[in-house]
Amino acid sequence: MLPAIEVKQVCKHFGNLHALTDIDLEIHAGEFFALLGPNGAGKTTLISIIAGLSLANSGSVNVMGHNVRTQYQQARRNLGVVPQELVFDPFFTVREVLLIQSGYYGIKENARWVDEIIERLDLSDKANANMRALSGGMKRRVLVAQALVHKPPVIILDEPTAGVDVELRQTLWDFIKQLNQDGHTIVLTTHYLEEAETLCHRVAMLKEGRIVALDSTNNLIGKMIAGKSVRLRLVPDKLPPTLQPLQISHHDGIAELKIENYAQVEFILSSLRTADIQILEMHLQQPDLEDVFVSIMRNSGNQSK
């Protein structure tokens, strides 16, 4: 099947700064994909190159099979981008902005679809308000709406939930999930790794302009070696000898025991029961995307230096 986005050997530098080096990436149609990395890793630069806002020094990018340089019109018709910055045109109302944006894509009559997005993004009350009068969260929604006026098969969201309150975050994600279920390919960047973990099938991690990890979310987490553990607060605060070899740490009255698999939990519980030790608190720790992220960023840093 035709990849939604195909990035081949893309390099980009600003003077001496290498923003992106040899980026190869294929995002399949229908995927929910996350682009992760610390600030300055090159995520926004990569998105800008895909969107045609920035021009790569070498390499090529296709969106739905259309080269973003030589067939820019077809490529852009297939792509909706929600920029990271809260940009807006102060001269117009929400509905005007959306109808104008539709026109840029060659769509003359778009009132029905525009009304539908306005409603689905909960903007109905503000449809005729000037953009200046909108709160940050509302402006963010308009940006999302603007990216959707032409019903693009591929949608890129650059930190859509930065500085957005919990409720709007939920609304936004529900909406974006719905879009993905309707067949749109979704690419997003975020610093909230738990969001990426629950939503995204696949993840690419960028560091200093290079892709340092590219795999499904499950595989990345599954590969974590420094894995599971159990944290316990006990009375009396002393482990029976059988459990002592498992202990990794003991801070503030909490003992952390390393386990290889969940079956070991039963062994720990029975050992405590036999020793007549009471459990006050118990937490199962398992690696999440954040652990993967931290570990990959730390290790790849050593390699690249």
Place this chain on the structure above:
Amino acid sequence: MTGFLTLLYKELLRFWKVGFQTILAPMVSTLLYLLIFLHVLEAHVEVYPDVAYTIFLIPGLVMMAVIQNAFANASSSMIQSKISGNIVFILLSPLSYRAIFFAYILASIVRGLLVGLGVYLVTLVFFDISLQLPLWALLFVILGSALLGALGLIAGIWADKFDQLAAFQNFIIMPLSFLSGVFYTIHSLPIAWQYLSHLNPFFYMIDGFRYGFFGVSDISPYISLLIVAICLLAISLLAIRMLKAGYKLRY
């Protein structure tokens, strides 16, 4: 075509929504110039035989208003979009660079014409000023505003901040328009200045425009037309190239 028409509509709506500032204010300031020159100079100067100075001045002032507003329209729209960042909505869209160019230029022409027409209509109330060859006047006013629109677009793309745009406006556009023969015929100048004036493309716009009013001009309107057209073509090609290459827009 829809894309181009939408951008044109947006650009027209943009200045229309702030019409006090973009149309009425320049009309008022142009009429103030007229009032002052009228008061000070009427009795002293006669430029062409049988043409009173005020009457001579009006086409020049109209054209100057056209020039300055056509320039201001494209340049301020572009730099505002760049600085506020909303230029991305245009850059993300499939609008071709030609569509972008023509939409900005046409909007500049419309604003230039509106201000110019406004000034002209008000002066008609007070002065009997004939428009002997209206097609010539229209031709020059359109070419002139298109040229200034294209220059404005270039300046708006080039400038990174309002300061640089103001410099472009104050050190290039203003001197060229003030020294183009708006207030005088170049025949009243010393020879050296007459030669220098011939290097100023704005001179041909105003001289040709004035020809439309009086049927008299400093030089042949055909030469003026040719020179203005060549300048327009050259500046337009430069602006289109900048848009195509993404100069300062697609970094």
